Amino acid sequence: xxxxxxxxxxxxxxxxxxxxxxxxxxxxxxxxxxxxxxxxxxxxxxxxxxxxxxxxxxxxxxxxxxxxxxxxxxxxxxxxxxxxxxxxxxxxxxxxxxxxxxxxxxxxxxxxxxxxxxxxxxxxxxxxxxxxxxxxxxxxxxxxxxxxxxxxxxxxxxxx
Amino acid sequence: xxxxxxxxxxxxxxxxxxxxxxxxxxxxxxxxxxxxxxxxxxxxxxxxxxxxxxxxxxxxxxxxxxxxxxxxxxxxxxxxxxxxxxxxxxxxxxxxxxxxxxxxxxxxxxxxxxxxxxxxxxxxxxxxxxxxxxxxxxxxxxxxxxxxxxxxxxxxxxxxxxxxxxxxxxxxxxxxxxxxxxxxxxxxxxxxxxxxxxxxxxxxxxxxxxxxxxxxxxxxxxxxxxxxxxxxxxxxxxxxxxxxxxxxxxxxxxxxxxxxxxxxxxxxxxxxxxxxxxxxxxxxxxxxxxxxxxxxxxxxxxxxxxxxxxxxxxxxxxxxxxxxxxxxxxxxxxxxxxxxxxxxxxxxxxxxxxxxxxxxxxxxxxxxxxxxxxxxxxxxxxxxxxxxxxxxxxxxxxxxxxxxxxxxxxxxxxxxx
Numbered sequence: 001x002x003x004x005x006x007x008x009x010x011x012x013x014x015x016x017x018x019x020x021x022x023x024x025x026x027x028x029x030x031x032x033x034x035x036x037x038x039x040x041x042x043x044x045x046x047x048x049x050x051x052x053x054x055x056x057x058x059x060x061x062x063x064x065x066x067x068x069x070x071x072x073x074x075x076x077x078x079x080x081x082x083x084x085x086x087x088x089x090x091x092x093x094x095x096x097x098x099x100x101x102x103x104x105x106x107x108x109x110x111x112x113x114x115x116x117x118x119x120x121x122x123x124x125x126x127x128x129x130x131x132x133x134x135x136x137x138x139x140x141x142x143x144x145x146x147x148x149x150x151x152x153x154x155x156x157x158x159x160x
Numbered sequence: 161x162x163x164x165x166x167x168x169x170x171x172x173x174x175x176x177x178x179x180x181x182x183x184x185x186x187x188x189x190x191x192x193x194x195x196x197x198x199x200x201x202x203x204x205x206x207x208x209x210x211x212x213x214x215x216x217x218x219x220x221x222x223x224x225x226x227x228x229x230x231x232x233x234x235x236x237x238x239x240x241x242x243x244x245x246x247x248x249x250x251x252x253x254x255x256x257x258x259x260x261x262x263x264x265x266x267x268x269x270x271x272x273x274x275x276x277x278x279x280x281x282x283x284x285x286x287x288x289x290x291x292x293x294x295x296x297x298x299x300x301x302x303x304x305x306x307x308x309x310x311x312x313x314x315x316x317x318x319x320x321x322x323x324x325x326x327x328x329x330x331x332x333x334x335x336x337x338x339x340x341x342x343x344x345x346x347x348x349x350x351x352x353x354x355x356x357x358x359x360x361x362x363x364x365x366x367x368x369x370x371x372x373x374x375x376x377x378x379x380x381x382x383x384x385x386x387x388x389x390x391x392x393x394x395x396x397x398x399x400x401x402x403x404x405x406x407x408x409x410x411x412x413x414x415x416x417x418x419x420x421x422x423x424x425x426x427x428x429x430x431x432x433x434x435x436x437x438x439x440x441x442x443x444x445x446x447x448x449x450x451x452x453x454x455x456x457x458x459x460x461x462x463x464x465x466x467x468x469x470x471x472x473x474x475x476x477x478x479x480x481x482x483x484x485x486x487x488x489x490x491x492x493x494x495x496x497x498x499x500x501x502x503x504x505x506x507x508x509x510x511x512x513x514x515x516x517x518x519x520x521x522x523x524x525x526x527x528x529x530x531x532x533x534x535x536x537x538x539x540x541x542x543x544x545x546x547x548x549x550x551x552x553x554x555x556x557x558x559x560x561x562x563x564x565x566x567x568x569x570x571x572x573x574x575x576x577x
Contacts, residue, residue: 017526025226028200066300068198069201088352090284098302154302155306158210
């Protein structure tokens with residue numbers, strides 16, 4: 001499985017309140033909810049994002065609330081992958097559980113620039129910055145988590 | 161190599177003699193928790209699980225607390241969805257208006273969380289129950305759904321940071337100052353993926369409400385859980401709040417910790433987290449400028465317990481809330497509300513010009529009941545001060561203890577109790 005798109009870049013500690021503000025949490029419709037993705041950190045995100053685009057961020061991405069609405073709106077808005085230096089642990093679990101591709105790669109998180117075209121190969125963990133020609137290797141997932149990912153999330157894994 | 165307290169609880173719930181940091185395990189759950197924001201998402205997820213029934217109707221707690229009494233039609237629909245689910249599956253521990261409280265104050269108070277438990281909750285502050293010596297951690301709605309269906313959850317066994325608490329705290333120093341000091345020291349990702357294990361002779365000076373506050377904010381340091389040893393104070397609390405049998409686990413003497421810190425309570429000063437991260441801490445002595453506030457919130461799962469209200473009332477008694485400040489007091493549960501009423505605390509608040517609300521998470525997450533306009537500042541006993549957390553993206557939240565929040569509400573600017 002691969003993802004290819006342009007990069008939206010953010011800093012450290014992007015919290016779940018800016019990913020999806022609590023004032024929208026009563027909305028259950030995922031499409032409607034995703035109209036507010038990243039609204040409090042990047043008000044033009046929804047307007048500019050194209051299917052397959054990639055978020056690159058610093059440390060502790062998704063810190064704060066346990067709201068699964070956060071990875072849901074990122075996935076629904078068409079993001080193909082989130083690459084970060086580190087992820088907050090609940091966001092990490094939630095992303096794996098709902099099938100939003102994420103990769104931890106400090107080198108890529110630092111070197112990749114906003115707007116770069118990036119290609120990600122999930123099978124090998126290889127991240128290629130097509131714009132600069134740089135290549136990075138993300139940490140592979142443990143076998144157990146890879147099984148959840150291959151089942152399209154935790155529900156698929158349980159049903160299997 | 162020995163195990164930490166957290167590792168021992170996880171090993172027992174995975175039916176293993178031993179676990180090591182980094183190991184992936186499947187653990188049996190004593191309680192699965194959800195609220196009115198996260199449960200509807202979990203209910204939707206459950207529709208996709210082949211066996212749509214719940215594993216144990218007595219081991220699920222659904223607490224309507226974030227947007228209730230409902231603030232709008234959508235939040236009312238969400239509660240209705242939870243209510244119907246609870247009725248359909250005969251969930252024993254369903255808490256609605258009139259019986260509810262903020263989940264992390266309500267569940268320990270109701271005797272539903274005890275030492276030795278393994279608990280997941282679809283709310284990040286589920287780590288609160290570590291105060292009683294339980295392993296408890298926040299998860300998302302899909303984990304909650306899987307937990308409700310199977311009674312199990314997968315975990316990566318965490319390593320731990322040890323906090324050795326020593327010394328005796330000063331008059332106005334509370335659990336909030338302890339945890340804000342720690343977060344200021346290690347940062348908002350300082351305990352990422354790890355346990356925060358609190359120990360030491362100074363713990364005896366921290367009452368249960370202080371400990372709940374400290375464990376509650378482990379997540380604000382990125383921690384998987386925060387946990388306290390089970391001493392006489394914890395045992396007394398559990399005995400007076402329920403009858404469920406508890407089990408005491410102790411860290412091995414040769415348990416290995418990634419890092420160790422000593423926190424001397426006698427050296428702590430009232431501590432405030434500046435916008436927009438809980439790690440941006442300053443002591444009251446380090447604040448040289450006059451920081452005016454337009455709102456003060458005293459409440460939340462972090463600081464809406466009876467000790468918190470007593471401290472706030474002690475400071476507010478005989479004073480008036482400053483003219484330019486809206487002071488909102490939110491007892492965390494119905495029982496706390498009633499106790500505060502009986503003790504005359506609510507009268508003190510109302511006479512001073514504060515308002516007293518029904519239990520709700522409300523303003524903490526910018527839901528309702530105290531939203532900030534552009535450029536406004538709030539001194540708050542809540543747990544997060546991210547951009548836009550309590551309202552407009554240009555508003556500011558300063559996190560502090562009930563003592564500092566009360567003193568600031570009276571003065572009109574961030575002030576020492």
